[in-house]
Amino acid sequence: MINADAPLPEDLFAAFPGEDAVMGHEIAVNCDRWQDALSTRGLPPLQGVLAGPGITKVSRADVFELGGREITPSNAFQLLYYSLAWGLGRRAPRLHQRLNALAAHQDRAEELLVEAWQGVRSGESAQDVYGVLTTDKGKGRIPWFGPAFSTKFLYFAQGQEAPPRYLILDQVVARNLSDVWPGAPTAAWFPDTYARYCAVTGSWAEQATERLDGARKVRADEIEFVLFKRR
Template identity: 40%
Template sequence: MDPADDVFTLLWRVLAWGSGSRLRQNGRRLAGIAADAARSEDVLRGAAELAVTGSPAEAFAVFRRAGRNELPGLGPSFFTKFLYFAGQGEPEHRCVILDRVVATALRERCGWDSLHPVGGWPASTYERYCDLLARWAQERDRAADEIEYALFTSKGHL
């Protein structure tokens, strides 16, 4: 199944996975999506398609335009999860998850200080981050999501 075929199922799965046991903010996220389901579907579909066929910056920009989030409750830390899972586990998929934990690890462990740890990142910053992880992955014969996971868990050597 192409992820853009059923974006609400994809979103539901990402919400379930990405929220953990706390489920915080999911009520707000779902209410915001339900308030304008047709527009939400268009945004989700466009982002899912570009996550597979376009650049990470293009996909990211669907969710964040003019410095604001397009869907209530879905900020960069969450919608990059959606972009990642739109890739259906393909190792060459360029969109990886970016959140404050990863941004902080990049800053503190790797000296990469162009990401502010609390977010508000523009699409161009997300693209540079994805390119960085892709480069590190290639240099280490790994997948980019393995590098992201190592940063997130602060385990292992990059």
């Protein structure tokens, strides 16, 4: 279990990059591959920069912009596509399996994505919004979209207007939390575990802000960012 009272590790405090670095964190995406894969399966087409040709880069700020839009089924699919494309990168491993599952469960996926986004917008607890997309046993309710990707959707669904409360949790981040989370599983995190993770990262962001004597407010996603890069 995560030690919710653990102090902020010194190596993380020394590595905080600042908000601009986090928001500018960009990933290359093969637009042509995505467009072909969606079209073949009859899924809603991409909009925005990913609807263009060739290889492009998508930043966290780009995906956050989608999260600030009106909550509609169409926008929910765009937010899912962009958060998934950003998470998978240019090679996009197992993209076809993921989109096959999405096409097979399109109506149910639409309902779940909209419900989760509405929960985020309403400020519901991390455990509750995570539970919309993930079962009590940590399995994705949409096949092939497990916690590593559902937490990306929740993270970006917050938009840019407020500091993030719901954070990305994947196997790299979990593994790099081993000093405060002994024996951390690298997949299938339960909803209460995700809530504790968000609470710890939020607490560490507050501790870091205090140590900076108010020079700036440290965002919780800076914690996730440096955890992912921790060595």
